[in-house]
Structures are given as structure tokens and as C-alpha cells.
Amino acid sequence: MMSKGIAPNVITYTSLIHGVCKLGEWKEATMLLNEMVSKNIFPNVFTFSILVDALCKEGMxxxxxxxxxxxxQRDIEPDTVTYNSLMDGYCLRGEMGKAQKVFELMLSKGSVVNVVSYSTLINGYCKNKKIDKAVMLFLDMSCKGLVADTVTYNTLMDGFCKVGRIDDAQKLFSKMQACGQLPDVQTYSILLDGLCKNRQLSRAMQLFVEMEAKKLDINVVIYSILIEGLCIAGKIESARDLFCGLSSKGLRPDVRTYNIMINGLCIAGLTSEAEKFLIQMDEKGCSPDGWTFNTIIRGFIHNKQTSRAMVLIQTMVEKGFSADASTTELIVNLLSKDEVDPALLPLIKKSL
Structure with a gap:
């Protein structure tokens, strides 16, 4: 453009700033902003909103x-997008008081408070387990004539599940459908996870059957949730069968699925089988992560298999991973009881 004598305008610069923000290149974004101002091309509300949104998503x-x-200062009034972005930034940091003030500022200024505004604040309160405040916002939203979308329902449902209010989550699930909002795969996965985590396995299985009947796209994430639910309920054989049957459904377990299965086996005391799954991961091209190693190491220690734990610690260190807080506590406990060969101390220090 420049070489052809075509002068860039505010849209050109805004588009470039949007692009570099997506890449997290803040210095470049600042340079572009300064450059456009130096050329008497003044940023508009869209330019600034893009910057605010990108910065807040990065925790800045x-x-x-x-x-x-x-x-x-430049007499450019922030719009709904700007305020929503700033509110989301505060919510991500758990600063709900500040997020609420932004919301109230929007109302006082007569800014358009839309479904996204409410959903953002509801999400913040749910993440901070202040579910009653989230419910009040949800009700206020309805009173103002705003129609909750699937994202809003999913957010509140997830909040109910996180605090163990499964019956409320299921009521909301029913209300959602009665109001004409169709649940998506994310909705089902939230409710399924909530039921499994709260040991409501029979209800979880009913929901899974409903998903199959509706021919929803049941992916590896859904199966991982169900496998974890079976492990929590102590049905390790059923969990293993479901895991081993994934390939017949055209699905490949990812690292999270393996970690769930390995954790279930370790809790059941089946550490040898858990280690076989670790070997299988490598063979299937699914690289284990630090969580995988820590889980099996803890399993070995809990089952008084200290020497096997030490061998796996060496492998973990070689792979570039280290012990997490829970594993470190167990190792320190072993050291305090002199249950570890002193010759292994250098290796243990590397893992911590």
C-alpha cells in the first residue's frame, strides 16, 4: 500500500493491531498505535476496544x-464491547468487586448492557463459587427482557455443578429446553461431568443414553468424563472396558483420557496395570505429561513400592518433568522416615 502511494487509514491500522494482539505482540501493537497517531490517524472506539480485550485476556x-x-482523555466513549472486555479481565483475576463496578458504571451511563455483559459477570461469580449472586444476575437479566443464550445457561449450569447443586443444574437444563434453547454438546458435557463428580452415576448414564439417542457428536472428551465417573464410583472394570472400546468407535484417547484411567487404576491399587498404560501411551504416540508421571509415582508410594517409584522418578527427570506439590510431600515424608536409599538423594533433588 505504502509503495503504491495508498495511505493507510484507521481501518488498516485497527486490522493490523488486531492481528498482532492475537499473536501477543504487545510492543508491536503499541508501535502501530503510536505510528497511526503520529500520522494524524486517530484510533477509534474499535481500535481501543481491540487493545482492551486482548490485554485483559492476557491478564494485563x-x-x-x-x-x-x-x-x-481523547473524548472517545467506551462502548459495550470495551466495558465487557474490562469486566471479563477483572473476572479472570477473581476481582469481582471491580467487575461489578464496571457493570454498574455501564448501567449508570446508559450503555447497552447485553446478554454478553450478563454472561461475563455470571461466569465470574460462578468461577468464584458465588453462585447465589450469579442466579440473581440471571433472574435480573430475564426481568429486563434479555433472552439467555446457550452460553449463559451453560455457564450457570457449570456453576451449580461446581458447588454440588446438581438438582438445580438439572432444573436449569429442563428450563433451558422449555424456553426454546437447544442444549449443545458442551451443555451435556457440563451436566454429565457434574453428575459424575457428584457420584450420580446412574443419572449420568441416563444422560449419556439420551445423548446417543439424539445422535450428538460424542467425542473423546465425553467418554473421558464417563470413564472418570466410573473410576470415582469404583467401577474400574467398566471404566477399563469403556477405555479399551474407544478405538472401535473411531476415537483415540488423548493424554487426559490416559491420565484419568491411570489415576483410577492407581487409586484401585493396580499400579502395574497403570504402568502398562504409561508404556502404551508412548507406543500409541500420545506423550505422557508431568501429571501422568506424578500420578503413578504417588500410586507406587501409597502402595509401598518405593523402589519402583524411584525408578520412575528417574524417567520423569530424564523427560524434563518434576515432582508436583503432592508428590513432593510424599517424598519428603519418605526421607524423614529414612525409607529411601541415600544414594538416590541427588536424583530426588533433581525431581523437586
């Missing part, structure tokens, strides 16, 4: 606040 909320202040 203070910098996001700075951009909002810059907008106001």
Missing part, C-alpha cells in the same frame, strides 16, 4: 485500564 488488566483512561 492494569494495562487495559490504562487504554480505557486514554480513550476517555
Amino acid at each position: 488488566v492494569v494495562e487495559g485500564e490504562g487504554v480505557v483512561e486514554m480513550m476517555i
Whole structure:
């Protein structure tokens, strides 16, 4: 454009800033912003909103606040997108008081408070387990004539599940459908996970059958949730059968699926089988992560198989992983009881 004498305008620069923000290149974004201003091309509300959104998503909320202040100084009124982005940034940091103030500021200024605004704040309260405040917002939203979308229902349902209010989650699931909002795979996975985590396996299985009947796209994530539910319920054989049957359904277990199965086996005391799954992961091209090694090492220690734990610690260190807080506590406990060969101390230090 420049070489052909075509002068870039605010849309050109805004598009470039959007692109570099997506890549996390903040210095480049700042340079572009300064460059456009130096050319008397002034950023508009869209330019600033893109910056605020990108900064807040990266946890750089203070910098996001700075951009909002810059907008106001230039007599550019932040819009709903700007405020929603800033509110989301506070929610991600758990600063719900500040997020609520932004929401109230929007109302006081007469800004358009939309479904996204409510969903953002509801999500923040749910993540911080302040479910009653989330419910109040949900009800307030309905009173103002705003129709909750699938994302809003999913968010509140997940909040109910996280605090163990499964009956409320199921009521919301029914209400959602009665209001004409069709649940998606994410909705079913949230409810299925909530039921499994709260030991409601029979209800979880009923929901899974319903998913099959509706011919929903049941992916490896859904099966992983169900496998974990079976493990939690102590039905390790059923979990293993479901895991081993994934390939017949055209699905490949990912590292999370393996970790769930390995954890279930270790809790059941089946450490040798868990180790076989570890070997199988490598063979199937699914690289184990730090969580995989830590889980089996803890399984060995809990089952008084200290020497096997030490061998796996060496493998873990060689793979570039280290012991997490739970594993470290168990290792320190072994050291305090002199249950570890002193010759292994250098290796243990590397793992911590």
C-alpha cells in the first residue's frame, strides 16, 4: 500500500493491531498505535476496544485500564464491547468487586448492557463459587427482557455443578429446553461431568443414553468424563472396558483420557496395570505429561513400592518433568522416615 502511494487509514491500522494482539505482540501493537497517531490517524472506539480485550485476556488488566483512561482523555466513549472486555479481565483475576463496578458504571451511563455483559459477570461469580449472586444476575437479566443464550445457561449450569447443586443444574437444563434453547454438546458435557463428580452415576448414564439417542457428536472428551465417573464410583472394570472400546468407535484417547484411567487404576491399587498404560501411551504416540508421571509415582508410594517409584522418578527427570506439590510431600515424608536409599538423594533433588 505504502509503495503504491495508498495511505493507510484507521481501518488498516485497527486490522493490523488486531492481528498482532492475537499473536501477543504487545510492543508491536503499541508501535502501530503510536505510528497511526503520529500520522494524524486517530484510533477509534474499535481500535481501543481491540487493545482492551486482548490485554485483559492476557491478564494485563492494569494495562487495559490504562487504554480505557486514554480513550476517555481523547473524548472517545467506551462502548459495550470495551466495558465487557474490562469486566471479563477483572473476572479472570477473581476481582469481582471491580467487575461489578464496571457493570454498574455501564448501567449508570446508559450503555447497552447485553446478554454478553450478563454472561461475563455470571461466569465470574460462578468461577468464584458465588453462585447465589450469579442466579440473581440471571433472574435480573430475564426481568429486563434479555433472552439467555446457550452460553449463559451453560455457564450457570457449570456453576451449580461446581458447588454440588446438581438438582438445580438439572432444573436449569429442563428450563433451558422449555424456553426454546437447544442444549449443545458442551451443555451435556457440563451436566454429565457434574453428575459424575457428584457420584450420580446412574443419572449420568441416563444422560449419556439420551445423548446417543439424539445422535450428538460424542467425542473423546465425553467418554473421558464417563470413564472418570466410573473410576470415582469404583467401577474400574467398566471404566477399563469403556477405555479399551474407544478405538472401535473411531476415537483415540488423548493424554487426559490416559491420565484419568491411570489415576483410577492407581487409586484401585493396580499400579502395574497403570504402568502398562504409561508404556502404551508412548507406543500409541500420545506423550505422557508431568501429571501422568506424578500420578503413578504417588500410586507406587501409597502402595509401598518405593523402589519402583524411584525408578520412575528417574524417567520423569530424564523427560524434563518434576515432582508436583503432592508428590513432593510424599517424598519428603519418605526421607524423614529414612525409607529411601541415600544414594538416590541427588536424583530426588533433581525431581523437586
